[in-house]
Amino acid sequence: MSTFLKKFWSKLTKQGAGDRPGAYPVPGSAPRIIPRDQHCISRSNISENCLKVLYRLNKAGYEAYLVGGGVRDLLLGREPKDFDIATNATPEEVRSLFRNCRLVGRRFLLAHILFGRDVIEVATFRGQLGDDDDGDHEVEEGGRILRDNVYGTLEEDAWRRDFSINALYYNINDFSVVDYTGGVADLEKGELRLIGDAAQRYREDPVRMLRAVRFAAKIGFRIHPESEQTIYELGHLLEDIPAARLFDEVLKLLMGGHAVQTYELLRHYDLFQYLFPLTETALEREEQHFPLTMLVRALENTDARVAEGKPVTPAFLYAALLWEPVRQRMAQMVRAGESEHIAMREAAEVVVQQQVRTTSLPRRFSTPMQEIWAMQLRLPSRAGRRAHRLMEHQRFRAAYDFLLLRAEAGEVEQELADWWTQFQEADEGLRRNMITATGPDQGSRRRRRRPRKRSSKAQD
Ligand code: ATP
Ligand code: MG
Numbered sequence: 001m002s003t004f005l006k007k008f009w010s011k012l013t014k015q016g017a018g019d020r021p022g023a024y025p026v027p028g029s030a031p032r033i034i035p036r037d038q039h040c041i042s043r044s045n046i047s048e049n050c051l052k053v054l055y056r057l058n059k060a061g062y063e064a065y066l067v068g069g070g071v072r073d074l075l076l077g078r079e080p081k082d083f084d085i086a087t088n089a090t091p092e093e094v095r096s097l098f099r100n101c102r103l104v105g106r107r108f109l110l111a112h113i114l115f116g117r118d119v120i121e122v123a124t125f126r127g128q129l130g131d132d133d134d135g136d137h138e139v140e141e142g143g144r145i146l147r148d149n150v151y152g153t154l155e156e157d158a159w160r161r162d163f164s165i166n167a168l169y170y171n172i173n174d175f176s177v178v179d180y181t182g183g184v185a186d187l188e189k190g191e192l193r194l195i196g197d198a199a200q201r202y203r204e205d206p207v208r209m210l211r212a213v214r215f216a217a218k219i220g221f222r223i224h225p226e227s228e229q230t231i232y233e234l235g236h237l238l239e240d241i242p243a244a245r246l247f248d249e250v251l252k253l254l255m256g257g258h259a260v261q262t263y264e265l266l267r268h269y270d271l272f273q274y275l276f277p278l279t280e281t282a283l284e285r286e287e288q289h290f291p292l293t294m295l296v297r298a299l300e301n302t303d304a305r306v307a308e309g310k311p312v313t314p315a316f317l318y319a320a321l322l323w324e325p326v327r328q329r330m331a332q333m334v335r336a337g338e339s340e341h342i343a344m345r346e347a348a349e350v351v352v353q354q355q356v357r358t359t360s361l362p363r364r365f366s367t368p369m370q371e372i373w374a375m376q377l378r379l380p381s382r383a384g385r386r387a388h389r390l391m392e393h394q395r396f397r398a399a400y401d402f403l404l405l406r407a408e409a410g411e412v413e414q415e416l417a418d419w420w421t422q423f424q425e426a427d428e429g430l431r432r433n434m435i436t437a438t439g440p441d442q443g444s445r446r447r448r449r450r451p452r453k454r455s456s457k458a459q460d
Pocket of ligand 2: 070081082
């Protein structure tokens with residue numbers, strides 16, 4: 001960097017309002033610029049594809065920055081989940097630079113640059129909402145932003161982001177970090193602070209409350225008092241969020257490797273009820289301890305799998321999340337004289353129908369989820385060929401994992417879970433012995449009927 005630029009940067013750094021102790025920067029103040037030698041982001045930690053996109057945009061004369069979670073995580077010394085890019089090129093201009101580019105967007109128009117399965121998201125700087133009614137943005141009466149496809153400057157883009165630590169930009173032109181909103185100071189403090197007036201920002205987009213919880217759980221930051229207090233007051237606004245968006249958010253909340261902590265924070269901030277109302281009621285109603293244990297075990301299990309790089313499926317997660325309402329409803333029906341199988345099917349149907357009003361659940365997940373539940377009734381019956389047949393079932397592995405969790409939670413005998421563990425590991429001879437040892441009483445109804453047929457034949 002030239003001496004001139006160095007002087008220029010240091011002047012800007014000194015001017016940065018974020019430096020003033022106790023005060024947060026306000027729109028209009030100069031950004032704090034952290035030069036390359038004063039931060040830890042190295043290009044070697046940024047994906048090759050992402051660098052390619054940044055460089056190409058920059059070479060074509062556009063501004064190009066890495067932004068959002070990527071910068072936040074790199075500054076924290078963590079491995080970013082993905083890399084997002086912000087630029088002053090419009091989506092169409094981005095598309096003209098990359099053959100492998102697709103324009104997408106529900107709420108905003110974005111450019112996706114595809115490198116096989118790796119997708120780099122490029123967003124054009126978005127402007128602040130003004131009073132002018134040019135039709136490019138739409139605000140509901142309650143303050144919720146429905147559409148805001150207004151392009152803007154880097155500065156405007158920074159101020160409309162959610163949290164200060166998510167509004168840091170890594171400039172590919174000089175490798176500096178640009179901070180308009182005080183994000184670096186908040187990173188140092190370990191604080192998650194909504195940019196601007198908390199109530200207004202949550203009203204614009206209530207999902208930011210869920211994002212606050214997600215980031216607090218993920219990086220262990222505390223939520224700034226104002227951003228935190230307002231969650232209690234405005235949590236109910238989540239009722240107006242489309243079910244499909246909440247489903248996406250639930251997956252990010254609970255499949256990101258910090259499900260236990262996230263779940264605890266969701267309940268702490270009274271937000272869980274807006275995602276899983278039936279589960280919330282069932283947990284409140286249940287006096288015994290195990291339902292909560294079962295759910296927490298399932299979440300621990302999910303976190304452990306994510307940590308080991310094993311796949312996790314929404315079907316299993318939802319099976320655990322909705323199990324308690326299903327179980328309670330089913331028990332009620334059985335008490336009223338219904339058979340377990342019918343009670344299970346009907347309870348499952350009712351619970352799914354009600355749940356999808358809050359967070360949608362695509363059929364490709366709800367079908368296997370219901371199979372996992374139905375298998376819970378079949379796993380105790382092991383006589384004859386039943387154990388073998390069950391093991392061949394497409395959903396056996398998930399159902400068995402589910403059974404382990406129920407056993408750990410004290411909901412079924414540990415012995416049954418151990419039996420299945422051993423059966424899977426056993427050779428054919430041992431398997432036969434194990435089945436015989438379960439005794440005829442452990443068999444299915446069909447199995448029990450057979451001896452009766454034989455005895456009636458004998459009488460003939
Ligand atoms: P993750 O590590 O989960 O990807 P992230 O911070 O990158 O975290 P994304 O959902 O990928 O989160 O969003 C990228 C960036 O876009 C955020 O860091 C934030 O600056 C901005 N952003 C995303 N959602 C919102 C929102 N609802 N309101 C304001 N800004 C948002
Ligand atoms: Mg991201």
